[in-house]
Amino acid sequence: MSHPILITGGAQRVGLHCAKRLLEDGHEVIISYRRERESLTELRALGIRTLQADFASTAGIMAFIDSLHRETQGLRAIVHNASTWLAETRGEEAASFQQLFSVHMLAPYLINLHCSDLLSGTGLRDIVHISDDVTRKGSAKHTAYCASKAGLESLTLSFAERLAPRIKVNGIAPALLMFNEHDSPAYREQALAKSALGIEPGPEPFYQALRSLLDNPYLTGTTLHLNGGRHVH
Ligand SMILES: NC(=O)C1=CN([C@@H]2O[C@H](COP(=O)(O)OP(=O)(O)OC[C@H]3O[C@@H](n4cnc5c(N)ncnc54)[C@H](OP(=O)(O)O)[C@@H]3O)[C@@H](O)[C@H]2O)C=CC1
Numbered sequence: 001m002s003h004p005i006l007i008t009g010g011a012q013r014v015g016l017h018c019a020k021r022l023l024e025d026g027h028e029v030i031i032s033y034r035r036e037r038e039s040l041t042e043l044r045a046l047g048i049r050t051l052q053a054d055f056a057s058t059a060g061i062m063a064f065i066d067s068l069h070r071e072t073q074g075l076r077a078i079v080h081n082a083s084t085w086l087a088e089t090r091g092e093e094a095a096s097f098q099q100l101f102s103v104h105m106l107a108p109y110l111i112n113l114h115c116s117d118l119l120s121g122t123g124l125r126d127i128v129h130i131s132d133d134v135t136r137k138g139s140a141k142h143t144a145y146c147a148s149k150a151g152l153e154s155l156t157l158s159f160a161e162r163l164a165p166r167i168k169v170n171g172i173a174p175a176l177l178m179f180n181e182h183d184s185p186a187y188r189e190q191a192l193a194k195s196a197l198g199i200e201p202g203p204e205p206f207y208q209a210l211r212s213l214l215d216n217p218y219l220t221g222t223t224l225h226l227n228g229g230r231h232v233h
């Protein structure tokens, strides 16, 4: 019997798509969510287990770790997808940085430390960190966000060494996947022009990248840059 796959931040957009696709591919799925949403009703009806969590504080992360251990005896994989795309607000830079650090680095770090014991069973066992292609060049507008995602890529390397050969640890660093509804036409045009392929791919190519990491027995410590041929400058 194979254990469920945990994907954090699974109540909307990329995480929601991957939760449904993993279920279609025959996996049991557990998601974490921060805010109650309509999508959760559909997921629960499909048999996906949903755990509330706010990773903005150590207490919130540790509470999630407790609830995950109560929810399952084992896991096939942990996908650290939960994220907040925060631009620093003048005067609130420190609070923003701490929130981004907590969600993008402290939560994956503590969950890996306290829940890697759940990664068991006879087949492959995986941890996947979701960072961002922008770590290759830095970001003037999302400086703290970019730094926290770069730190997550460092955790990929460290945990890959620390948990081998029992558990594979890899990352996906996407560039544009899905616009947000408030994105202006000008912003959309500018974002599309940044990659050679010039498209908004949606969540399915991301799922294909996740699938390739989960199914490959000879990949660890690798971050896949899913960026449509994005130029660095
Ligand atoms: N979309 C894109 O184009 C790109 C995405 N990425 C990365 O891909 C991943 C998926 O992107 P996308 O689907 O757009 O992500 P979202 O911005 O939709 O965030 C995913 C989920 O993270 C949850 N989350 C936010 N803050 C917290 C918190 N403090 N505690 C717990 N959960 C939290 C949100 O829950 P709630 O809604 O309840 O607040 C949300 O549902 C992310 O890691 C993102 O950084 C990278 C580059 C481009």
Ligand SMILES: Nc1nc2c(c(=O)[nH]1)N=C([C@H](O)[C@@H](O)CO)CN2
Binding pocket: 082, 083, 084, 085, 132, 174, 175, 176, 177, 178, 179, 180, 191
């Ligand atoms: N948590 C999120 N991270 C990011 C998002 C998002 O919507 N949520 N979006 C982006 C952009 O698409 C960017 O890659 C291109 O403008 C980056 N990270």
